[in-house]
Structures are given as structure tokens and as C-alpha cells.
Amino acid sequence: SKSYNITLLPGDGIGPEVISVAKNALQLVSSIEGFEVAFEEMPMGGAALDAVGVPLPDETLNSAKKSDATLLGAIGGYKWDKNEKHLKPETGLLQLREGLQVFANLRPATVLPQLVDASTLKKEVAEGVDLMVVRELTGGIYFGKPRGFSTDKNGQEIGFNTEVYAAYEIERIARIAFETARKRRGKLCSVDKANVLEASMLWRKIVTALASEYPDVELSHMYVDNAAMQLVRNPKQFDTIVTNNIFGDILSDEASMITGSIGMLPSASLGAAGPGLFEPIHGSAPDIAGQDKANPLATMLSAAMLLKYGLGEEKAAQRIEAAVLDTLNRGFRTGDIHSAGHKLVGCKEMGEEVLKSI
Amino acid sequence: SKSYNITLLPGDGIGPEVISVAKNALQLVSSIEGFEVAFEEMPMGGAALDAVGVPLPDETLNSAKKSDATLLGAIGGYKWDKNEKHLKPETGLLQLREGLQVFANLRPATVLPQLVDASTLKKEVAEGVDLMVVRELTGGIYFGKPRGFSTDKNGQEIGFNTEVYAAYEIERIARIAFETARKRRGKLCSVDKANVLEASMLWRKIVTALASEYPDVELSHMYVDNAAMQLVRNPKQFDTIVTNNIFGDILSDEASMITGSIGMLPSASLGAAGPGLFEPIHGSAPDIAGQDKANPLATMLSAAMLLKYGLGEEKAAQRIEAAVLDTLNRGFRTGDIHSAGHKLVGCKEMGEEVLKSI
Ligand SMILES: CC(C)[C@H](C(=O)O)[C@@H](O)C(=O)O
Numbered sequence: 001s002k003s004y005n006i007t008l009l010p011g012d013g014i015g016p017e018v019i020s021v022a023k024n025a026l027q028l029v030s031s032i033e034g035f036e037v038a039f040e041e042m043p044m045g046g047a048a049l050d051a052v053g054v055p056l057p058d059e060t061l062n063s064a065k066k067s068d069a070t071l072l073g074a075i076g077g078y079k080w081d082k083n084e085k086h087l088k089p090e091t092g093l094l095q096l097r098e099g100l101q102v103f104a105n106l107r108p109a110t111v112l113p114q115l116v117d118a119s120t121l122k123k124e125v126a127e128g129v130d131l132m133v134v135r136e137l138t139g140g141i142y143f144g145k146p147r148g149f150s151t152d153k154n155g156q157e158i159g160f161n162t163e164v165y166a167a168y169e170i171e172r173i174a175r176i177a178f179e180t181a182r183k184r185r186g187k188l189c190s191v192d193k194a195n196v197l198e199a200s201m202l203w204r205k206i207v208t209a210l211a212s213e214y215p216d217v218e219l220s221h222m223y224v225d226n227a228a229m230q231l232v233r234n235p236k237q238f239d240t241i242v243t244n245n246i247f248g249d250i251l252s253d254e255a256s257m258i259t260g261s262i263g264m265l266p267s268a269s270l271g272a273a274g275p276g277l278f279e280p281i282h283g284s285a286p287d288i289a290g291q292d293k294a295n296p297l298a299t300m301l302s303a304a305m306l307l308k309y310g311l312g313e314e315k316a317a318q319r320i321e322a323a324v325l326d327t328l329n330r331g332f333r334t335g336d337i338h339s340a341g342h343k344l345v346g347c348k349e350m351g352e353e354v355l356k357s358i
Numbered sequence: 359s360k361s362y363n364i365t366l367l368p369g370d371g372i373g374p375e376v377i378s379v380a381k382n383a384l385q386l387v388s389s390i391e392g393f394e395v396a397f398e399e400m401p402m403g404g405a406a407l408d409a410v411g412v413p414l415p416d417e418t419l420n421s422a423k424k425s426d427a428t429l430l431g432a433i434g435g436y437k438w439d440k441n442e443k444h445l446k447p448e449t450g451l452l453q454l455r456e457g458l459q460v461f462a463n464l465r466p467a468t469v470l471p472q473l474v475d476a477s478t479l480k481k482e483v484a485e486g487v488d489l490m491v492v493r494e495l496t497g498g499i500y501f502g503k504p505r506g507f508s509t510d511k512n513g514q515e516i517g518f519n520t521e522v523y524a525a526y527e528i529e530r531i532a533r534i535a536f537e538t539a540r541k542r543r544g545k546l547c548s549v550d551k552a553n554v555l556e557a558s559m560l561w562r563k564i565v566t567a568l569a570s571e572y573p574d575v576e577l578s579h580m581y582v583d584n585a586a587m588q589l590v591r592n593p594k595q596f597d598t599i600v601t602n603n604i605f606g607d608i609l610s611d612e613a614s615m616i617t618g619s620i621g622m623l624p625s626a627s628l629g630a631a632g633p634g635l636f637e638p639i640h641g642s643a644p645d646i647a648g649q650d651k652a653n654p655l656a657t658m659l660s661a662a663m664l665l666k667y668g669l670g671e672e673k674a675a676q677r678i679e680a681a682v683l684d685t686l687n688r689g690f691r692t693g694d695i696h697s698a699g700h701k702l703v704g705c706k707e708m709g710e711e712v713l714k715s716i
């Protein structure tokens with residue numbers, strides 16, 4: 001029977017708790033669907049800094065590269081916040097993305113009927129929101145050179161970064177976005193700042209040039225400042241959004257918060273060929289770490305994305321997705337999504353209920 | 359008696375309509391408060407492109423430089439959207455900001471009790487929001503060099519921009535922000551991406567170093583992705599926000615939309631010494647231009663900011679602000695903020711009602 005290697009990176013804060021629950025779900029659906037999964041658990045982020053002094057040990061990156069897919073919990077925490085850049089947990093995450101060449105970050109933001117009240121938006125604005133942000137993840141200002149510190153001609157200290165995109169980088173992320181839109185409702189909105197930035201002008205040119213290859217997809221363009229407004233005004237207008245690394249960082253977080261339940265949201269980061277990286281979009285929540293309070297559903301749904309996009313095990317993915325919905329329908333809620341009339345449970349119990357549903 | 363020169367830049371779309379109404383208000387309050395205003399109306403944006411072929415004629419910039427303050431309506435429209443960069447209305451606006459050296463853009467986002475229903479946020483989340491975004495306006499990636507197009511070593515076309523800040527640029531905007539916070543509720547949140555960008559690391563260092571000079575202001579820091587979320591989750595947590603040019607572009611628009619009434623929101627752009635630039639934050643709305651449908655209140659309130667920050671005529675400013683509130687209390691609404699039980703009026707009539715209230 002088929003067999004897959006999965007690298008698990010529990011990371012920091014609530015990471016280990018949510019990963020342990022998701023691991024059980026992966027194990028269960030694999031046995032039902034008749035394939036095998038072997039896990040390798042590796043240190044990453046603050047945990048790796050404490051253990052071996054770097055945020056992404058070579059062994060961890062190598063494990064991720066050799067495996068069929070990687071599931072990450074969360075990284076970071078107050079403890080390492082003041083570290084120098086190369087010793088920050090976040091730097092490890094950027095190195096992992098770069099090392100795996102996962103240039104396409106897919107971040108769905110969906111308002112589930114069961115959780116529409118969790119949104120701070122009015123019910124009629126929030127209900128039915130179902131959008132996907134396709135964020136470029138290994139280019140732009142995050143990685144552009146030159147970068148650093150210097151002094152200008154007046155002797156002033158300066159800090160600088162380079163926003164840069166090459167045509168091929170834009171083309172490959174745009175293709176993923178067109179294909180994503182095609183499988184969804186056929187609408188793609190490309191977000192840029194082409195009225196000001198040259199990097200955005202090239203972005204718009206390349207995206208526009210591809211449109212004729214995807215006649216079934218309706219392409220539109222929006223400036224990033226307007227997109228930040230429209231997500232608040234009427235998020236339902238969006239189906240698929242494609243944008244650069246930094247705008248994607250901002251807009252995907254804004255879109256997540258519009259659902260009101262970021263404890264529910266997964267993400268997938270994919271490359272051209274190699275293994276993908278899957279992680280919940282929430283952070284490491286150090287304030288509730290180790291207290292069995294975390295919501296494991298975002299990591300469960302990330303595991304489902306791993307099965308679908310990473311391993312091509314669509315049926316197993318659907319089992320997890322259906323089980324998460326069923327568990328919500330049966331009234332179970334962790335603290336972050338709890339409201340009157342529902343059963344408040346911890347991370348472990350929520351995990352067990354999802355296993356029952358599976 | 360005192361006398362001021364004011365440059366009026368009606369611009370495009372609904373710009374001329376809202377400027378004409380605001381001009382009347384400036385005239386009326388000046389006569390009541392006993393000072394004189396002389397207006398010089400100059401072409402700018404698309405109107406200037408059509409008339410003389412550039413988006414910011416020298417005469418227009420010179421008028422703005424020589425005057426005591428400039429009031430701008432709005433610029434841009436479909437007609438000029440495909441123009442090359444140096445022939446875009448937006449480029450004229452950037453040249454005007456640079457020419458006047460107005461590095462500090464103050465953008466209040468206030469939810470008026472009368473208009474709380476206009477927000478897409480739930481009432482309990484929206485009501486009482488009263489924040490100010492202090493955006494750096496003449497630096498960062500908008501103006502940084504090098505910028506442009508080129509080919510990389512693989513022969514790929516690239517587009518690039520430079521995000522760069524010098525210490526003095528950060529210091530001067532931070533001082534404005536600390537002073538703004540001091541006059542408000544004493545809370546300043548500096549927004550950056552210091553976990554990734556060197557330009558943001560310098561930003562955070564300089565802002566932090568100034569804090570000891572403003573012991574009465576409580577300083578915090580937030581990453582831009584988190585700020586985009588927190589504005590949706592709980593906008594009331596913010597008093598004053600200070601951030602760079604591009605993050606300010608995005609976050610101030612998001613904050614405006616949270617109020618639900620961007621037809622109500624003014625802005626002020628100030629330099630170290632020279633005259634300031636005042637404008638509503640809404641766009642030129644070409645679809646309703648010339649139809650007497652525009653909401654002139656944002657421009658009225660921008661005229662009030664002009665009186666207060668530009669001319670130091672605080673009392674005259676308060677007269678306009680009070681009159682705008684009074685007009686809303688008397689039930690008058692333009693289409694963008696209209697709801698059942700209120701009197702729907704056009705731009706002109708709204709202007710006349712504000713004059714009556716004054
Ligand atoms: C932790 C940080 C470096 C990261 C980013 O900015 O990409 C995070 O915000 C994200 O969106 O995954």
C-alpha cells in the first residue's frame with residue numbers, strides 16, 4: 001500500500017498541542033483510506049533556538065525537503081522577541097519557505113454558517129464569505145536585495161529593503177491563482193499598487209497578459225488600499241485574490257479576521273514540484289500555551305490541505321473536513337469560538353470529538 | 359484684519375462640486391470670525407492633464423507653495439487610468455506632496471453616533487471608534503530610489519522599488535505622532551514589519567528612542583499584519599497610529615471603511631514649516647460626478663482641518679465641525695450615508711444646510 005513521510009514541526013506555544021491532535025487525525029484517516037503515514041518530528045522556531053541555537057536547524061530543513069509534506073504548528077513567543085534578526089523564530093520560518101521554494105501560499109477565509117456570529121462584521125455582511133488569498137511567498141520585499149543598514153550622504157542612518165519581482169515569479173504565482181479561481185467561482189482579483197510602484201506595474205502587466213489563457217476566469221485588478229477597504233465593506237465580492245508577499249501578509253490577515261474565527265483557518269504553501277508546507281494561520285499564542293485551551297481545528301484543516309494538495313489524497317482530506325463540520329454541528333467549541341448554548345471543550349477533547357466524527 | 363491666501367484645487371470627478379460648497383463655508387466662517395480669505399483656483403490631476411498636458415502644472419505647485427494652505431477636492435478617473443506613469447493624475451498628487459514637503463498625513467477615522475449604522479461592523483464594535491492615523495507621506499517605497507525596470511542576470515524582466523527611511527524622516531513623523539497622541543488620549547501605536555524588514559527595524563529603534571521624551575504618552579508597537587486584523591477585531595483599542603507611507607496608505611483606508619462613512623472623513627498633510635495640504639479621503643467618484651449627489655461633508659471637515667492646522671483659526675474650525683454635526687442632527691443625509699427616516703439631499707443642499715447651521 002502507499003506510504004508517505006510527513007515532517008511534523010510542532011514549534012512553540014500552542015504548536016505542540018495542536019500538532020499532536022492533528023497527527024491523530026492523519027493517522028486515523030490514513031488507516032481508513034488504506035495508506036500509511038510515517039511521521040518525523042523536528043525542532044523549529046524558538047524550540048530549535050533553545051535546543052540547538054538556530055531557528056531552522058539543517059536537519060529540520062532536510063527532513064522537510066525529503067518528506068512528502070510538512071505540517072507546522074506555530075512559532076514564536078515573547079522569549080525570543082528581542083533576539084537579533086538571524087536568531088528570531090520568524091527568520092527560521094522565512095528560511096523554511098525559501099528552502100522549500102514554496103512560492104504559493106493559499107489562505108482560505110471562510111465564514112462557516114455555524115460560526116457567523118464570531119465575526120465582528122454584521123451578519124448580512126459576513127455570512128457566505130468564502131474567499132481564497134493566493135499570496136506570493138518567496139519573493140518581493142521579504143527577500144529582495146539589497147537590504148540592510150547604511151548611512152546616506154548626509155551621514156544619516158538609513159534602513160532599506162528592495163521590493164523586486166521578476167517576470168517568471170509573477171507568472172508562476174498568477175498561474176496558480178488562475179487555476180485556483182477556475183476550481184472555485186471563476187473570479188480572480190489581482191491586488192497591487194500599480195499607480196505608484198514599478199514592481200506593481202510589472203505585476204499587473206504579467207497577470208494581464210496571462211488572462212487570455214484562462215478565458216473562463218474573470219480577471220479584475222484592485223489597488224491594495226482599496227482592497228483593504230473592500231474586504232471590510234463587502235467581502236463577499238471576492239472569490240480568489242492574488243497578490244505579492246507583503247500585501248498578501250496584510251490582506252490575508254485582514255480577511256482571516258473578517259471571519260472572526262482565525263482559530264479555524266488553515267493554509268498551504270506550495271512549490272513547483274517539491275513538498276508543500278501546511279500550517280494554521282494563527283500564531284503560537286504563548287499566553288494559553290500548555291493549558292489545553294487551543295483550538296486545534298485550524299491545524300486539522302491544515303492537515304486536510306496537506307492530504308489534498310500535498311499528497312493528492314482527496315478523500316482522506318474530505319473526511320477531516322466533514323468531521324470538523326460535524327463536530328461543530330454537534331455543538332463543541334473551544335474558548336475562542338464559544339458562545340452561549342454550546343459545549344466548551346479543550347484542545348484534546350475537541351481533537352477526540354473530531355476523531356469520533358471521522 | 360488678518361488675511362489668508364488659500365489655493366483651491368478642485369481636480370476631477372466630484373472634486374469641483376465639493377470644493378465649491380466648502381469654499382462657501384470658509385467664506386462664511388471667516389467673515390464671522392473677522393478674517394479674510396482670498397482664493398486662487400488652479401488646475402490639478404486629470405483636469406490639468408486635459409488643459410495643459412501635465413498632472414501638476416508649475417503654476418499650480420507655485421500657487422500652493424505661496425499660499426497659506428491648499429484645499430484639494432479629488433483627482434483621477436477612468437479617462438486617465440491607462441496613462442503612462444508621468445501622465446497619471448496620481449503622479450501629480452505625489453509631486454504636490456513632495457513639492458510641499460508635507461511629510462505628515464493626519465487621517466482621523468471617527469464613528470459619529472449619528473452614523474454608527476453606516477459601518478459594516480456590529481454596532482458594539484463600531485460605536486465610539488475615534489482614532490487617528492499619522493502616515494509618513496513623502497518617503498518610503500513611494501519615493502525610494504533606485505526604482506524602475508531592468509533585466510536580471512537570467513535575462514528576466516524585473517520591476518523594483520526601494521523602501522528606505524533615514525533616521526531624521528522617522529524622527530520627525532514620530533514627533534508629530536507623539537504630539538498628536540498627547541493631545542488625544544495619550545496612546546500611540548507604531549506599526550511596522552520589524553520582524554522582517556530592516557527599514558522597519560530602524561523605524562522601531564528611532565520611535566522607541568523618542569519615547570522617553572514623551573513620558574505622558576503610552577507607546578506600543580504592532581506588526582502591520584496584526585494591525586490590519588486588530589482594526590477589524592477591535593478598532594476601539596486604537597487612539598493614535600503612526601506608520602510608514604505604504605502601510606499608512608493601506609491601514610488608513612481600512613480604518614476609514616470601518617467607520618462606514620468615508621464620505622465624512624477629512625485629512626491634513628503637514629510639513630515642518632510651509633503650507634499644508636487638506637483633502638477629503640474619498641476619491642473622485644467619476645460615476646456620480648456632476649450629478650449633485652456627492653457628500654460634501656468630508657471636504658467641509660477638511661476645510662475645518664485647514665483652519666485649525668493650516669491657519670491656526672481654531673474657532674472658525676470648530677464652527678464648521680459643529681455645523682456639520684448639527685446638520686446631521688437635523689436629519690440631512692446625502693445618498694452615501696442615507697438611511698430610513700432621514701432627509702435625502704444633494705451636494706448643494708447639504709452645503710446650504712451646513713451654512714445655515716454655521
Ligand atoms: C511570522 C512572519 C514572518 C510571517 C510573515 O510575515 O510572512 C507571518 O506573519 C505569516 O503571515 O506567515
Ligand SMILES: CC(C)[C@H](C(=O)O)[C@@H](O)C(=O)O
Binds near residue numbers: 195196449452607
Ligand atoms: C492616489 C494615490 C497615489 C494615493 C496614495 O497612494 O498615497 C491615495 O491612495 C491616497 O491615499 O492618498
